[in-house]
Amino acid sequence: xxxxxxxxxxxxxxxxxRYSLADIQHVVQAEGLVPEISRSTLCRWLRRRALKPWxxxxxIFPRDPAFAPKAGRVLDLYAGWWEGQPLGPDDxxxxxxEKTSIQARHRCHPSSPAGPHRPQQVEFEYARMGAVQYLxxxxxxxxxxxxxxxxxxxxxxxxxxxxQVMAQEPYRSAHRVFWLVDNGxxxxxxxxxxxxxxxxxxxxxxxxxxxxxxxxxIEIYFSIVQRKVLTPNDFADCAAVxxxxxxxxxxxxxxxxxxxWRFTRADLLQRLRQHDDDTAADPAA
Numbered sequence: 314x315x316x317x318x319x320x321x322x323x324x325x326x327x328x329x330x331r332y333s334l335a336d337i338q339h340v341v342q343a344e345g346l347v348p349e350i351s352r353s354t355l356c357r358w359l360r361r362r363a364l365k366p367w368x369x370x371x372x373i374f375p376r377d378p379a380f381a382p383k384a385g386r387v388l389d390l391y392a393g394w395w396e397g398q399p400l401g402p403d404d405x406x407x408x409x410x411e412k413t414s415i416q417a418r419h420r421c422h423p424s425s426p427a428g429p430h431r432p433q434q435v436e437f438e439y440a441r442m443g444a445v446q447y448l449x450x451x452x453x454x455x456x457x458x459x460x461x462x463x464x465x466x467x468x469x470x471x472x473x474x475x476x477q478v479m480a481q482e483p484y485r486s487a488h489r490v491f492w493l494v495d496n497g498x499x500x501x502x503x504x505x506x507x508x509x510x511x512x513x514x515x516x517x518x519x520x521x522x523x524x525x526x527x528x529x530x531i532e533i534y535f536s537i538v539q540r541k542v543l544t545p546n547d548f549a550d551c552a553a554v555x556x557x558x559x560x561x562x563x564x565x566x567x568x569x570x571x572x573x574w575r576f577t578r579a580d581l582l583q584r585l586r587q588h589d590d591d592t593a594a595d596p597a598a
Contacts, residue, residue: 314341314355318364332366334359377522381585387521387528388578390491391453403488407478408531409450410495411466412538415558417442417548424547435545443551447538447558448474450492451531456569458534460562462555471499472512479513491517495526533572 317340322329329336334352341347341355359365377383386395393400400406420436427433448470449460459478463470475492484490490513494500500509506518526532542561548554 314346314358315362315364317341317346318359318362318366331369334367337366373524375522375524375585375588377524380522380525381582383520383522384525384528384581385578387493387519387525388576388581390493390519391530391574392577395491401488403483405455405484405487405490406453406493407450407490408453408493408529409448409471409474409500410526410529410531410535411471411497411499412447412449412535413466414444415447415543415554416444416546417551417554418546419549420547424545433545435547439547442548445551445554445558446470449531449534449562450474450478451534453493453530453571453574456571457566458562460558462551462558466497466499468499468505468508472509475509475513475516479516484515487515489515489517491519493519493521493529493531495521495529496523530572530574 314337317325317337318332322332322336325340327336327340332340334356337359338350338352338355341350389395390400390406395404418439419442421438421440422436424436425434445462446464446466447460447462448466449458451458459474461474461477463473478484479490492509494505496502499505500518501520509516509518521528538558538561542557543554548557
């Protein structure tokens, strides 16, 4: 039974994407492994072995051949190092990205607040009132966020965000300002490095590996925004979305706090070694 729970259903020609408790019960009885077994007994069996084959988690295979060194230098920056040297007090670190296509959904009937024994109620039907793009930069070492809303993304709008941040102190006069970005078209490749450095000589653009947005701390801030600002989505228009995003940003900056980032270069290397071991042990890999 343990072997069945640890297999993909296709290995036994089952027309299933994953096993449920009832499916495993059916398979073990159909194959004659046991004449009969109750679901409660099967559940206890799986629980003792910490098996839940009905659950799954998505992941992305690292396909950048330079994944380890690229990710490592990002983690070094989080730890306060760059190219083997400690960052100075006049060095700053910003994590930036775009949260795209934030819709303004105007509900057909007004939302009602929560009450005793009743959650907040939000009308299912809505009218689409347009969408905004939220571009933001998170100061990793100061716990501040700088953002703006645009009608679209691209090189120009991202340049507006960079100019907004770099025009103010302490970034304008800093020794170095590191900008961590993914490989989106707004800031991709050497052209972006040269373009931004030409406008801001103290700016150092650092690209993450492909498919490594989980290393970008601005994504943590965006997840907070999604939960606390945008869900449920009930806005009269795009101006209302922008107003709330910027107001939340000001509220956050009034009481800045850092993210408790603990994943290090050593953790990354251990994870990659484990991945290599698992791949080598899998005959289907």
